[in-house]
Amino acid sequence: MKTLRTAIIFIVFLFSVNGFAAEEKIITIVHTNDLHSHFQGFSPELDYRPFAAGADKTRGGWSRIATVINQTKQERDNTVLVLDSGDYTMGSLFHMLAREQAFELRLMAAMGYDAVTLGNHEFDLKPAGLARILTTAKKHARLPEIVFAGAVFDEKSEADKTLEAAFAEIPVKPYTVLERDGIRIGIFGLMGKDAAEVAPFARPVTFRDPVEVARETVRALREKEKTDIVICLSHSGLNINRKKSEDEILAARVRGIDVIVSGHSHHLLQQPVIVGETIIVQVGAYGRNVGVLDIVYDGEKVALKEYKSVPVDSSITGDKEIQNTLDRFKQKIDTQFLAEYGLSYDQIIAQTKWDMEISDVESPLGNLIADSIRWYVNKVDSRPGDAKSRVVIAVESNGVIRDHLIAGETGYITVGDLFRTIPLGIGMDEQASMGYPLISFYLYGYEIKRALEILASVYPLKGYDYFLQVSGVRFTYNPNRVIFDRVTSIEIGDEDTGYRPLDYRETNRALYRVAANIYNATFLKLIGGFTYGFLEIAPKDSKGRTVSDLTRLRVDADKSQPGIQELKQWVGVIKYVQSFKDVTGDGIADIPEKYRQPLGRIVAEPSWNPVALAARPALPTIIAMTLLALMAVMIIYVGRRVMKRKKKRRSTLKFK
Numbered sequence: 001m002k003t004l005r006t007a008i009i010f011i012v013f014l015f016s017v018n019g020f021a022a023e024e025k026i027i028t029i030v031h032t033n034d035l036h037s038h039f040q041g042f043s044p045e046l047d048y049r050p051f052a053a054g055a056d057k058t059r060g061g062w063s064r065i066a067t068v069i070n071q072t073k074q075e076r077d078n079t080v081l082v083l084d085s086g087d088y089t090m091g092s093l094f095h096m097l098a099r100e101q102a103f104e105l106r107l108m109a110a111m112g113y114d115a116v117t118l119g120n121h122e123f124d125l126k127p128a129g130l131a132r133i134l135t136t137a138k139k140h141a142r143l144p145e146i147v148f149a150g151a152v153f154d155e156k157s158e159a160d161k162t163l164e165a166a167f168a169e170i171p172v173k174p175y176t177v178l179e180r181d182g183i184r185i186g187i188f189g190l191m192g193k194d195a196a197e198v199a200p201f202a203r204p205v206t207f208r209d210p211v212e213v214a215r216e217t218v219r220a221l222r223e224k225e226k227t228d229i230v231i232c233l234s235h236s237g238l239n240i241n242r243k244k245s246e247d248e249i250l251a252a253r254v255r256g257i258d259v260i261v262s263g264h265s266h267h268l269l270q271q272p273v274i275v276g277e278t279i280i281v282q283v284g285a286y287g288r289n290v291g292v293l294d295i296v297y298d299g300e301k302v303a304l305k306e307y308k309s310v311p312v313d314s315s316i317t318g319d320k321e322i323q324n325t326l327d328r329f330k331q332k333i334d335t336q337f338l339a340e341y342g343l344s345y346d347q348i349i350a351q352t353k354w355d356m357e358i359s360d361v362e363s364p365l366g367n368l369i370a371d372s373i374r375w376y377v378n379k380v381d382s383r384p385g386d387a388k389s390r391v392v393i394a395v396e397s398n399g400v401i402r403d404h405l406i407a408g409e410t411g412y413i414t415v416g417d418l419f420r421t422i423p424l425g426i427g428m429d430e431q432a433s434m435g436y437p438l439i440s441f442y443l444y445g446y447e448i449k450r451a452l453e454i455l456a457s458v459y460p461l462k463g464y465d466y467f468l469q470v471s472g473v474r475f476t477y478n479p480n481r482v483i484f485d486r487v488t489s490i491e492i493g494d495e496d497t498g499y500r501p502l503d504y505r506e507t508n509r510a511l512y513r514v515a516a517n518i519y520n521a522t523f524l525k526l527i528g529g530f531t532y533g534f535l536e537i538a539p540k541d542s543k544g545r546t547v548s549d550l551t552r553l554r555v556d557a558d559k560s561q562p563g564i565q566e567l568k569q570w571v572g573v574i575k576y577v578q579s580f581k582d583v584t585g586d587g588i589a590d591i592p593e594k595y596r597q598p599l600g601r602i603v604a605e606p607s608w609n610p611v612a613l614a615a616r617p618a619l620p621t622i623i624a625m626t627l628l629a630l631m632a633v634m635i636i637y638v639g640r641r642v643m644k645r646k647k648k649r650r651s652t653l654k655f656k
Contacts, residue, residue: 026078029293033263034285036091043406044417050318060287063318066111068290079180085263086119086235096434102137109141117189117233118148123202127159131166147189149174150213154204185229186221192236192246195264218256232257237265251275258302343415350413350577352591356405362602364595366469370396374471376572377515381555391515393472399465427566428551436517437566439553441539445504450535456486474601484534485620517569
């Protein structure tokens, strides 16, 4: 009897264990972020052979990504979700027809994405442009779920009304609920603070605080929708400094998020970041890698089972159907866009024997792009013999330079490769034509110093995007000096004609012509507010009158036509490279030797020498020196008072 009872207990226990184990279910999340229209494997694209395994050294390519998605689904019996956390557009020639063709969303639909969110670059074409992209995409394809919470529309703006209507039509919802294998999965999307800050063309659309939005949305998903799992597609990002790591902050402050698929910061995580009970993943940028996350749901909680970052390289054979679609899209770029400029996507325009990479130091590629701005504006809009009409200085920020130029197997540089280095932007003309226009304006010498302080003082605070590449100027700075007064010497000129010192005292009222794209010029203008007025810069016309509307400063490419024909930066870069000499005699322009190494335009000279710290002080240093002097006086004063009291006390004790 005792043996029978023991056997029954054992059987009941065995069945209960098996029953409990049966409650565990696996969900696989295939995820991408910051794809930026990089449809082709790169760099260079001529090397890309998507159907030949192991044939090249390129990375990325959406047909290869499609293969990773399909293989992951074939390898698993469990639910597989395919998700993207934003910035899927803006980064190659393909986005130049985003409003007319919406290639990106159409491809993501064909590749089997379940849900995507919007990043800051989805707003680059302004609210009306995004509205058009969304409605165009819906005409061509059954779209993945598009989730985005926290957008605030301006009811007085017609452009905002257009986007709000498009959100309703698609629809773009704060969240969606997918039911898979008996599990209710809530997915929502949002934009972080840093991403919102660098989305100037989204206005008048604004974005609510992401933590506040997440709390409300998670509450709705958990309490109203009764979801078992909550996934956040967050275009917020990570940071080495955890106090600035927005998605880690989000996970810590908002309970109830099981997984954050992170984007925006282009971090490649080989393993998830775990904050509390939240799993955070991010997989670099441009489709170089795809993340595959396996999680286990036991009926109550989510746990990490396995994670891998899959390199998207030539070991993966591309999906033929997706690649054929891409090839058709490329033909449309040639006929509907590039033909107007006498160009084609795969046209070879130059060759290089070395790689040209961009980083947060003075770089050859940065020098080339900055030089192209000065060269192009002077070529189109300066008068022979009139020195004042010539651009003296041009600036470019790292945040706008988006890719390297890699020599690859042949050293050939195509239109598509060169465009990827400087792909962003929209015009300020009535057509909102694609690509940033170049503008020019005049500054005093001391304002040029303030502009260069962005690199010396603001870049260390704000990061990589604020590093400036320059043309027509070389300067030194001491990173140990008082903030906003670190630039110690400035010379104007170039490597061919030589440099001469710039008088940047406020008494020098000479005006110097400066050129930049309108995006960077906007930040130059706004930097005064960020720096409490210390780096205030006022763009001026040739007569020294302040110009508040930067669209008035656009360079006119053809003054014989009515209105302003915008001078596009991307066109200038291509024309500049085409102007290089054919050194080898093969009919192809060669990248000049000067762009093999940095040219010493930006030189850091750290020093704690008191003379170096205080020489030629500007207002920030004067204020700091004054405060130090006052502190010294106070210390001396207090010290003397203490000494007097001690002496008095001693004399009193002695008398007693």
